[in-house]
Amino acid sequence: MKKTLLLLLLIFNLQLVFSQTFEVLKIKDSGEDAKRINLVILGDGYQESELSQFETDATNFMNDLFAEEPFASYENYFNVHIIKVISTESGASHPGTANDESSYTVPAQTIDNYFDTTYDSYNIHRLLYTSNQASISTVLATNFPTYDQALILVNSPYYGGSGGQFPIASTGEDAGEIAIHELGHSFVDLKDEYYPGDVLAAEAINMTQETDPSLVRWKNWIGINNVGIYPYATSGNASTWNRPHQSCKMRYLGYPFCSVCKEGIIEKIHDLVSPLDSYTPTETTISEASFPLDFEINTVETLPTNTLQSTWTLNNVNFATNVNTVNIEESDLNSGTNNLTVIVHDATNLLNIDGHESIHLATVSWSIDNTLGIQDITANELNLSMYPNPTNNVVHFKLENTLANSIVVEIVSMDGKQVKTVTLNNNQDTQVDISTLSQGIYITNFYENQVLIASKKLVKN
Known part of the structure; x- marks a missing residue:
């Protein structure tokens, strides 16, 4: 984007x-x-x-x-x-x-x-x-x-x-x-993890005055790869500021970036570039359908092992996983209009997926008539945010997507009951009151055009 x-x-x-x-x-x-x-x-x-x-x-x-x-x-x-x-x-x-x-x-x-x-x-x-x-x-x-x-x-x-x-x-x-x-x-916009001085000290990806492990910006990483809450100093203004690591490249040359900074860098990359490089077909073909119908995506692979995952659904039913090409036979289609959607996301362990605030997705959908062929094609890039998590009373959702589509969010209890439904509009912060829900873990499902595109755990304290 x-x-x-x-x-x-x-x-x-x-x-x-x-x-x-x-x-x-x-x-x-x-x-x-x-x-x-x-x-x-x-x-x-x-x-x-x-x-x-x-x-x-x-x-x-x-x-x-x-x-x-x-x-x-x-x-x-x-x-x-x-x-x-x-x-x-x-x-x-x-x-x-x-x-x-x-x-x-x-x-x-x-x-x-x-x-x-x-x-x-x-x-x-x-x-x-x-x-x-x-x-x-x-x-x-x-x-x-x-x-x-x-x-x-x-x-x-x-x-x-x-x-x-x-x-x-x-x-x-x-x-x-x-x-x-x-x-x-x-x-x-990473901050120095040696004290940069009072003028440059500010809340950022890797700098905070928060000391509560449940609220700190990098709470999902605490206890992993030596991430913690470390004060910059023992006295003065510097002692009121905290960094996530003791030996990150943002503090010492010759060291790797810490997990928190790596995640921030990847988030920036995802903000700028879609993992979906191209797809075919790109044009509608309203004519007598010729089977099989071939569909292909090309992704920008990560190295050395590709961490991108793809999920193909046909009429909201899983059709294929982690492949770049699918072939649709006439017998796979229902009478009338069908929807084939592929969802691409990055499953790298450099992002703390379970508790990560943002989800970046790329989707392509083809509308297929079982006799006439491909009627419509839409491609979208989405950034979905859910925060804070865990939360006591209110959870915020924010949606950014290139097509400005609305997204439906369903909050589902672990026994499968739908407890909340909300529609997200593009570039808006949507607040959902969950104060009446019981404590525990819930699943938030995100739907684009009735297709499930992502799920996240939500913890209600």
């Missing part, structure tokens, strides 16, 4: 601001740009004679990124492009004015690079940054306006980087680790 607002704003800015055109090269091609997350890497501090080195540096970062989970598992969801921005001089400026200069042995210098990246930003030596964010936006708008995430690699051998809208990293010590850490900030 890609967002177009940023693109429109960039195109508008393009009409107002002149920007230079640079060579754009695709260094990773996983599929159509419109169906992938487009990561765009720009260079700063590379002279024209150093552009081959920039391509090498960008490729090295890309290889580091896709060796790191969960990016390794979802490599097929990304395309990577580079923009060969040419600077007048090599490197990045270093005024030598930061408060912590005594900890570093880096020569002071002023460099005329394209984006004005410099060390010592905000009086921190290793904070390699540029306040000239507009120039980055303009280069992107001119050269690759349909980007999803951009990153700046700076041609400098000294340790440094920053987050923000556009992550920035040097190509020196720990270059790949820095860039991946900073990408966590910019792509997913």
